[in-house]
Each structure stands twice: as C-alpha cells, then as structure tokens.
Amino acid sequence: MNSLRELQARCYRAFLQGEDAPLREDLVDKTIPASISIRVYQNNARETYRGALAASYPVIERLVGDACFRGIARKYMLDYPSSSGDLQNFGAALPELLAELYADTGFAYLPDVAALEWAMEEVQLVEENKPLDLTALAEIDPGSYPHLRFVRSTSARLVSSRYPVLSIWRSNQPDTDTPVNLDAGSEHVVISRSGSDVALVPVAAAAAELAALIETGIPLGLAIESLAETTAADATPDIARALQDLTSARLLGRFELSPPMSTH
Amino acid sequence: MAVSDNLERPGPIPAAAGIGLRGPYHAEFISDSPEAAWLEAHSENFFAPGSIALTALERIRENYPVSLHGVGLSIGSADPIARDHLENLAELVERVQPGLVSEHLCWGSVGGYHLNDLLPLPYTEEALAHMVERIGQVQDRLGRKILIENVSSYMEFRNSTIPEWEFLASVAASSGCGILLDVNNIFVSARNHGFDPLEYLDAIPADKIEEIHLAGHSEQLFDDHSVLVDTHNAPVCAEVWTLYETLLSRIGPRPTLIEWDSELPPLTVLLEEAGKAQKLMDRAHELAA
Numbered sequence: 341m342n343s344l345r346e347l348q349a350r351c352y353r354a355f356l357q358g359e360d361a362p363l364r365e366d367l368v369d370k371t372i373p374a375s376i377s378i379r380v381y382q383n384n385a386r387e388t389y390r391g392a393l394a395a396s397y398p399v400i401e402r403l404v405g406d407a408c409f410r411g412i413a414r415k416y417m418l419d420y421p422s423s424s425g426d427l428q429n430f431g432a433a434l435p436e437l438l439a440e441l442y443a444d445t446g447f448a449y450l451p452d453v454a455a456l457e458w459a460m461e462e463v464q465l466v467e468e469n470k471p472l473d474l475t476a477l478a479e480i481d482p483g484s485y486p487h488l489r490f491v492r493s494t495s496a497r498l499v500s501s502r503y504p505v506l507s508i509w510r511s512n513q514p515d516t517d518t519p520v521n522l523d524a525g526s527e528h529v530v531i532s533r534s535g536s537d538v539a540l541v542p543v544a545a546a547a548a549e550l551a552a553l554i555e556t557g558i559p560l561g562l563a564i565e566s567l568a569e570t571t572a573a574d575a576t577p578d579i580a581r582a583l584q585d586l587t588s589a590r591l592l593g594r595f596e597l598s599p600p601m602s603t604h
Numbered sequence: 605m606a607v608s609d610n611l612e613r614p615g616p617i618p619a620a621a622g623i624g625l626r627g628p629y630h631a632e633f634i635s636d637s638p639e640a641a642w643l644e645a646h647s648e649n650f651f652a653p654g655s656i657a658l659t660a661l662e663r664i665r666e667n668y669p670v671s672l673h674g675v676g677l678s679i680g681s682a683d684p685i686a687r688d689h690l691e692n693l694a695e696l697v698e699r700v701q702p703g704l705v706s707e708h709l710c711w712g713s714v715g716g717y718h719l720n721d722l723l724p725l726p727y728t729e730e731a732l733a734h735m736v737e738r739i740g741q742v743q744d745r746l747g748r749k750i751l752i753e754n755v756s757s758y759m760e761f762r763n764s765t766i767p768e769w770e771f772l773a774s775v776a777a778s779s780g781c782g783i784l785l786d787v788n789n790i791f792v793s794a795r796n797h798g799f800d801p802l803e804y805l806d807a808i809p810a811d812k813i814e815e816i817h818l819a820g821h822s823e824q825l826f827d828d829h830s831v832l833v834d835t836h837n838a839p840v841c842a843e844v845w846t847l848y849e850t851l852l853s854r855i856g857p858r859p860t861l862i863e864w865d866s867e868l869p870p871l872t873v874l875l876e877e878a879g880k881a882q883k884l885m886d887r888a889h890e891l892a893a
Contacts, residue, residue: 343730343763344682344725344726344728344730344731344734345682345683345714347726347761347763348681348682348711348714348723349714349715351714351719351723352714352715352717352719355719355721356717356719365762366761366762366763367759367760367761367762368759368760368761368762370760370797370798371796371797371798372758372759372796372797372829372831373829374759376758376826376827376829376831377758377759377760378759379826380758380759380824380826380831380833381719381721381723381758381759383824383826384721384833385719385720385721388720388721389720391866392720421717421718422717422718422719422720423716423717423718424676424686424689424718425648425675425676425677425678425686425689425712425713425718425720426648426651426676426689426692427648427676427720428648428649428651428652430720464655464656464657465652465655465656466652466654466655467653467654467655468654533656536631536656536659536660
C-alpha cells in the first residue's frame with residue numbers, strides 16, 4: 341500500500357505542481373514518452389479546473405477574457421486545491437482570490453461580480469424555501485414588532501456592492517453588449533431560487549443595510565435603532581418599505597419572536 | 605420512507621441504446637419526453653438534496669430508466685474512501701433507485717487532495733487487492749452490485765505486471781462487481797500504448813459485461829507526439845463503431861450509452877448516435893436468433 345500511496349503522491353506533485361522528474365522514473369517511455377504523458381495529465385488538470393470555474397463564473401470569464409481567465413484558474417487550482425471528488429463547491433473561493441488580485445486596480449468590481457455569480461450557484465444547490473408567512477406575521481401584536489427576529493431564507497442571498505454589480509452582470513450576458521458606467525454607484529441585489537430558475541432582484545440601499553443587520557441575528561427593534569444611527573438626521577429610514585422590498589425579493593424566510601412568545 | 609417507495613417508475617436498464625443526461629437537456633426531457641431507451645446521470649451532479657438538478661432528475665426518473673455513473677469516488681486511491689462522498693452516493697441511490705450504478709477503475713485523490721481526473725492504476729497485485737477490497741466497501745454500503753469502467757490512459761507505469769484487461773477481469777471476478785466496458789476508452793488507450801484492442805475485448809468475460817459506453821475523443825499534439833484524449837466532445841468514430849460491432853457479435857446486446865460531455869450538440873444528435881447503436885444491437889439480436 342505504501343508503494344501505491346507514494347506513486348500517487350508523485351503523480352499529484354507532477355500533474356498539479358509541475359514536479360515532473362520523480363514521476364518520470366515511474367513511467368514507461370514507449371509509444372508516449374514519459375514527459376508527454378505528464379504534460380497530457382497536467383493539461384487535463386488545468387482544463388478540468390478552468391472548465392469548472394468557467395461553468396460557475398461565465399460573466400467573470402467574459403469580463404477578463406479567455407487568456408486571463410486561464411491564468412486565474414491556474415492560480416486558483418494551486419492556491420485552493422480541490423479537496424473533494426465533487427466539483428460543485430470547487431469555485432467557492434474565487435471572489436476571495438479576485439479580491440486579492442484586483443483590490444487596488446481598475447477591476448476592483450470583479451470580486452463583487454464573482455460573489456453574485458457564486459450566490460447564483462449556491463441557491464441552485466439548496467431546496468427552495470417557502471416565502472415568508474405574511475398571514476402569521478399579520479397576527480403578531482404590533483407591540484411585539486421590536487422583538488421580531490427575521491431569518492434569511494436558505495435559498496436566498498444578498499450581494500451588496502459599491503459598484504453597479506447587477507448592471508455589470510446583465511450587460512455581460514450572451515448576445516448582450518450594453519456599456520456600463522462603472523461610476524454609476526452602488527447596487528444591491530437579492531439572489532433567490534425560484535422554481536428551476538434563479539431570480540435577481542435589485543433592492544434599495546436601506547433594504548440592503550437592514551438585511552445586513554438582520555443577518556447578524558439581532559431583533560428588528562435593535563436593527564431599526566442601528567439603522568437610524570447611521571442615517572442622516574434629515575432622512576428617516578423607511579423601515580416598512582425596506583421590509584416590503586426584502587419580502588418581495590424573497591430574502592426573508594421566516595421570523596421568530598425574541599423573547600419567545602406565541603404568535604396568537 | 606424514501607420518496608422512491610411511493611412511485612411507479614420505469615424498471616431496469618434495458619439492453620438498448622441510451623444517452624448521457626446532461627444539464628442543458630433536463631428541460632427538454634421534462635417538457636417533451638423525447639424517445640430514449642434509458643438515461644445515465646453523473647452521480648456527483650445530484651448530491652445536493654433539494655437542488656434544482658436533483659428535482660429535475662426526479663421528474664425525469666418518473667418516465668425513464670436511469671443509471672448513476674460516478675466520477676469522483678476515487679476507489680483506487682490509497683486514501684481511505686471519502687465517507688461523505690460515499691454517503692452522498694448512497695442517499696442518491698436510495699432516492700433515485702437507478703437500474704445500474706457504476707464507478708471507474710481509477711484513482712483521483714491523495715492525502716485528501718483531489719485531481720478530479722480518472723487516473724489509471726499501476727496494474728500490480730497490490731493494486732488489484734486494493735481495488736477488490738475497496739469495491740467491496742462500496743458494494744457493502746450501497747447494498748448492491750456496482751459496475752466498474754475501464755478508463756482511457758495516457759501513461760503506463762513501469763511496475764505494472766498485469767495487462768489492463770486481465771486486471772479488470774480479475775477485479776470483477778474477485779469483487780463480484782460487473783464491468784462497464786468503454787469501447788472508446790479501449791480504442792484510445794490501445795492507440796496511445798500500442799496494444800491490440802481486440803485482445804482487450806476478447807479477454808473480458810461476456811457474463812461480466814453489463815453495460816457498454818461509446819463516446820468521441822480528440823487527437824491532440826504535444827510537441828510532435830499525437831495523443832488521443834478522451835474528450836467526449838465528438839461523435840463516435842468509425843473504428844470504435846467497428847469494435848463495438850465486434851463486441852456485440854461475441855456477447856450479444858447490452859445496455860449501451862452514448863456519452864457526450866462537452867461542446868454539447870442538440871439532443872437530436874445524441875439520439876441519432878443512440879439510433880446507430882440500436883441498429884447494431886438489433887442486427888446482433890437477429891444474428892443470434
């Protein structure tokens with residue numbers, strides 16, 4: 341067993357990390373020379389990982405172009421090596437790598453576009469949540485509203501960006517080539533599973549801010565206080581509108597009362 | 605109670621030509637129910653409970669016999685079997701109740717890191733005992749026989765002492781698994797390593813072959829060296845059709861799958877390829893009668 345394990349380790353180092361020499365000794369130099377055998381498998385590895393990333397990030401691939409995307413994929417496979425025989429979650433860290441590569445460049449929007457694309461992947465892989473039960477919500481005593489604790493739907497995500505991230509995504513779909521003004525300001529988008537599709541719904545900044553507070557697990561009363569503190573004195577946050585936005589975008593999955601109380 | 609217990613579903617995989625079920629075809633199979641004898645799905649694409657893909661597969665399963673074909677279990681690795689992967693597979697098998705379950709004669713991980721490739725083993729007594737033991741683990745957990753498929757290869761190990769075809773036959777004999785014989789993979793490896801594909805075909809016991817794969821490959825140049833690579837992006841080539849016909853004449857019809865995984869054509873192209881395989885099987889039936 342040790343000899344098999346050691347041989348497999350030499351293959352891994354040759355195919356992924358380019359350490360060819362030790363493996364060459366293990367291979368038959370016949371119809372295909374050993375050095376060519378290794379190149380075929382190195383090429384297969386690069387193509388497998390590039391393909392897996394391209395399937396999850398078609399907009400990033402289009403934005404950076406084929407050659408650059410290949411370079412990114414190559415760095416990714418080395419920095420974030422696969423730890424599963426199932427590639428469905430392989431690309432999870434690409435937004436992190438893009439942030440590292442492009443933070444202080446004119447392409448600093450790329451990590452947010454990648455986060456949007458990855459959120460689309462994630463919601464496809466989970467069961468669709470039922471929408472928030474508005475009837476049950478209507479039965480809550482208004483005096484208890486500050487104690488309401490909303491929980492994000494497991495089949496929805498929020499991506500907030502200081503860039504027009506949804507406009508960038510939309511303008512880079514196949515057969516679309518609409519210019520985007522990168523200085524157009526921030527955009528916030530709720531990504532949710534909707535049957536066999538994924539829905540992208542833009543929400544206002546106040547709704548996104550409220551959603552971020554809700555995500556921390558604090559009750560609505562505290563979230564409103566916190567929101568009021570960060571809002572300019574002459575602009576009262578429209579909480580009802582923000583909650584309505586988040587509900588219709590299907591970001592909110594359910595609610596609880598804190599401290600626990602009956603809903604009737 | 606598993607979902608599968610409640611449903612009337614098409615039964616076992618017939619000795620007929622099926623096609624690989626890939627994501628872009630899901631909607632067409634759900635809405636139009638095109639005529640196909642059976643479908644094969646890549647197990648790993650359906651591991652996530654409640655996912656869009658699994659929901660689609662369950663709907664499609666109501667109308668078609670389905671087999672599950674794994675590409676990531678890495679049975680031949682010296683690493684322990686990835687328990688989470690095997691549990692995901694077991695759960696999927698329970699849910700889908702496939703006619704056949706298959707994996708590969710290969711390895712793909714070491715030290716917990718994966719290459720996500722179907723890498724050939726050294727054909728040694730050590731590797732043979734290892735494969736037999738590992739297939740036993742998988743069959744025990746799934747509570748059923750699995751099929752093992754030969755892979756295309758682009759390297760040969762110096763320490764191999766057993767021809768691949770004898771290794772595969774021995775794995776099946778000792779583990780009780782069946783064989784999924786990929787004729788394209790035999791052709792690709794034969795061309796790359798200079799062996800006779802007919803010798804390979806003849807060495808595999810007929811009663812062990814429970815499924816056949818047919819696929820396209822591509823020729824790639826590395827410096828001046830031409831290598832056939834199993835890319836599954838093209839029609840089945842003439843030589844592979846001939847080998848398939850030869851195999852059928854010896855063993856008779858078997859469930860046969862047209863695999864196409866990249867640069868996917870319209871579904872009709874796959875169905876036409878399956879039609880060619882079906883004609884050859886029908887002819888084999890007539891000759892055997």
